[in-house]
Amino acid sequence: MAIFNLKKREIECKVVFYGPGRxxxxxxxxxxxxxxxxxxEGEMVSINTEGDRTLFFDYLPMELGKIKGCDVRVQLFxxxxxxxxSSTRKLVLRGVDGLVFVADSMKVRREKNMLxxxxxxxxxxxxxxxxxxxxLVLQYNKRDLAEEGIxxxxxxxxxxxxxxxxxxxxxxxxAVTGEGxxxxxxxxxxxxxxxxxxxxxxxEKK
Amino acid sequence: MNNxxxxxxxxxxxxxxxxxxLFGSSGSTGVLRxxxxxxxxxxxxxxxxxxxxxxxxxxxxxxxxxYSLFGWSEGEFEFSEESIKKKDVIKKSxxxxxxxxxxxxxxxxxxxxxxxxxxxxxxxSGDRTLPVxxxxxxxxxxxxxxxxxxxxxxxxxxxxxxxxxxxVLDGVVxxxxxxPGKDPLPIIRIGSGSFIGxxxxxxxSGNLRSATVVAIGDxxxxxxxxxxxxxxxxxxxxxxxxxxxxxxxxxRQVTEKAVEVYNNIEKPIDLKDKEQLIKQDSSDNSVYRIKxxxxxxxxxxxxxxxxxxxxxxxxxxxxxxxxNIGHEPNSxxxxxxxxxxxxxxxxDELQNQYFSLTATLKDMTDNFVTFLSATTTITCDLYxxxxxxxxxxxxxxx
Numbered sequence: 001m002a003i004f005n006l007k008k009r010e011i012e013c014k015v016v017f018y019g020p021g022r023x024x025x026x027x028x029x030x031x032x033x034x035x036x037x038x039x040x041e042g043e044m045v046s047i048n049t050e051g052d053r054t055l056f057f058d059y060l061p062m063e064l065g066k067i068k069g070c071d072v073r074v075q076l077f078x079x080x081x082x083x084x085x086s087s088t089r090k091l092v093l094r095g096v097d098g099l100v101f102v103a104d105s106m107k108v109r110r111e112k113n114m115l116x117x118x119x120x121x122x123x124x125x126x127x128x129x130x131x132x133x134x135x136l137v138l139q140y141n142k143r144d145l146a147e148e149g150i151x152x153x154x155x156x157x158x159x160x161x162x163x164x165x166x167x168x169x170x171x172x173x174x175a176v177t178g179e180g181x182x183x184x185x186x187x188x189x190x191x192x193x194x195x196x197x198x199x200x201x202x203x204e205k206k
Numbered sequence: 207m208n209n210x211x212x213x214x215x216x217x218x219x220x221x222x223x224x225x226x227x228l229f230g231s232s233g234s235t236g237v238l239r240x241x242x243x244x245x246x247x248x249x250x251x252x253x254x255x256x257x258x259x260x261x262x263x264x265x266x267x268x269x270x271x272x273y274s275l276f277g278w279s280e281g282e283f284e285f286s287e288e289s290i291k292k293k294d295v296i297k298k299s300x301x302x303x304x305x306x307x308x309x310x311x312x313x314x315x316x317x318x319x320x321x322x323x324x325x326x327x328x329x330x331s332g333d334r335t336l337p338v339x340x341x342x343x344x345x346x347x348x349x350x351x352x353x354x355x356x357x358x359x360x361x362x363x364x365x366x367x368x369x370x371x372x373x374v375l376d377g378v379v380x381x382x383x384x385x386p387g388k389d390p391l392p393i394i395r396i397g398s399g400s401f402i403g404x405x406x407x408x409x410x411s412g413n414l415r416s417a418t419v420v421a422i423g424d425x426x427x428x429x430x431x432x433x434x435x436x437x438x439x440x441x442x443x444x445x446x447x448x449x450x451x452x453x454x455x456x457x458r459q460v461t462e463k464a465v466e467v468y469n470n471i472e473k474p475i476d477l478k479d480k481e482q483l484i485k486q487d488s489s490d491n492s493v494y495r496i497k498x499x500x501x502x503x504x505x506x507x508x509x510x511x512x513x514x515x516x517x518x519x520x521x522x523x524x525x526x527x528x529x530n531i532g533h534e535p536n537s538x539x540x541x542x543x544x545x546x547x548x549x550x551x552x553x554d555e556l557q558n559q560y561f562s563l564t565a566t567l568k569d570m571t572d573n574f575v576t577f578l579s580a581t582t583t584i585t586c587d588l589y590x591x592x593x594x595x596x597x598x599x600x601x602x603x604x
Contacts, residue, residue, distance in 0.1 A: 005231050012231060045302040047309050054309065056301045075301075080309075087276075087308040091223045 098192030243342035341399030371403035377425030493524030499546025532579030
């Protein structure tokens with residue numbers, strides 16, 4: 001649940017990048033950090049967790065404007081996938097407002113994606129959230145690897161594997177080149193803020 | 207001095223990470239005190255405009271102290287708003303401290319304060335991990351005498367009579383089950399704040415000791431004023447006494463089971479003609495007293511089902527809200543024989559009684575509950591290992 005900071009007149013919400021280890025969550029965030037310098041506040045925090053790094057920074061989505069006169073500040077997190085990091089996962093996922101699930105397009109990672117999505121569902125449930133209700137977008141990452149001849153899954157197959165029941169917006173991307181990264185984040189932020197407005201009964205009455 | 211307590215609560219509800227975030231986003235200035243029952247001095251964190259400046263836990267100061275506080279997962283906190291005149295020792299950003307602190311807890315780099323930790327013991331034929339059970343700082347009001355025991359000395363001998371109860375003040379002791387013709391089987395180890403001696407020791411002067419207790423390294427014990435505890439015990443409601451005795455029975459049975467499983471002599475019980483009353487992994491929170499018949503506490507494990515305890519008339523079954531014994535309903539099922547009759551138990555009454563216990567008896571009860579859940583884990587581990595007959599005896603003594 002977003003935090004309203006009356007002192008600073010800010011709405012603070014939390015968007016988390018989730019996905020199997022080495023799927024490119026951190027590369028996604030690093031790209032956002034580098035390419036949107038102006039919208040980033042403060043330093044990027046990078047913690048070395050086994051298998052993957054855990055990243056965090058504050059992001060100010062200016063293009064979305066103010067809500068009821070309050071600025072919006074988004075805390076962007078990646079979450080370590082390994083089972084042992086339950087304390088970190090708990091802190092990061094508690095009160096999450098929006099999620100990006102980064103899936104690995106490599107054929108060999110097919111099962112890992114599905115397991116990780118299931119794991120996400122299980123984790124959210126612990127905080128009383130449903131994967132079907134939380135604002136969520138999917139990103140099919142590493143599309144660029146096709147040029148190097150690495151076998152990738154066709155988008156249709158990934159849709160069928162991961163998005164058949166969820167039916168959420170999905171993007172193909174390549175976090176290394178930055179392709180699709182912005183679109184993914186924008187779409188997630190839009191959903192997140194729409195959801196916040198709906199929850200607060202601020203949806204415009206027509 | 208401007209000292210205003212503005213926020214207090216339990217870390218189970220708001221943990222340190224969340225507190226730091228909260229003070230950060232509200233730009234608070236003041237002192238956060240963290241009180242753990244496992245440590246004498248409280249931990250302190252000083253905030254200025256939402257940023258942690260310095261911290262201390264006993265001797266440790268600065269960032270290291272702040273990190274170690276992430277391991278204090280159980281406890282109370284207090285925040286008082288006051289002006290802080292401290293040097294800014296902690297330079298790292300809030301979120302970095304939080305994420306790094308939690309990572310260190312998860313990676314085992316920060317010691318978790320709590321009632322159970324694990325110690326690897328090296329035996330001649332392989333390692334075995336024994337839980338070490340600790341309790342809160344003992345209440346010295348109840349300690350009438352102190353005793354020292356040297357490494358390897360036997361404090362209590364299984365099968366002997368005795369009704370003394372000790373609390374471990376310093377050091378570690380090991381609880382072992384003696385087995386005829388074999389080396390004893392180590393069950394658990396207990397450290398400071400834990401009690402030696404069961405509830406039944408308060409009842410009969412001729413109490414039979416159910417296990418041997420040996421000092422691992424030099425230990426320092428406090429002798430508990432059992433007369434005081436006895437008279438408190440006598441005044442408890444009969445329902446509550448029953449629960450304590452019934453828990454004691456479970457512990458004895460689970461420990462016996464560990465020996466049986468280890469020696470491969472456990473007698474399987476046929477559950478086919480028994481009815482399941484409480485299902486493992488369910489959220490059934492009812493509590494019953496057995497009026498007649500038999501009830502079996504059964505845990506389903508990887509290898510199969512193991513009967514942990516057999517209960518009868520007068521025993522309780524079900525989930526006690528104040529005692530997480532690691533049995534039903536989360537980690538075990540209850541099966542009952544055909545002729546069993548049960549009646550519901552008044553939980554409010556039990557809970558009130560529990561909350562009105564004096565510190566020592568309450569600590570003893572909590573300690574006992576931790577023993578039961580840890581011993582159950584040990585028994586199930588032995589069961590899953592197939593009761594291999596390798597000597598897993600600890601190497602330093604005997």
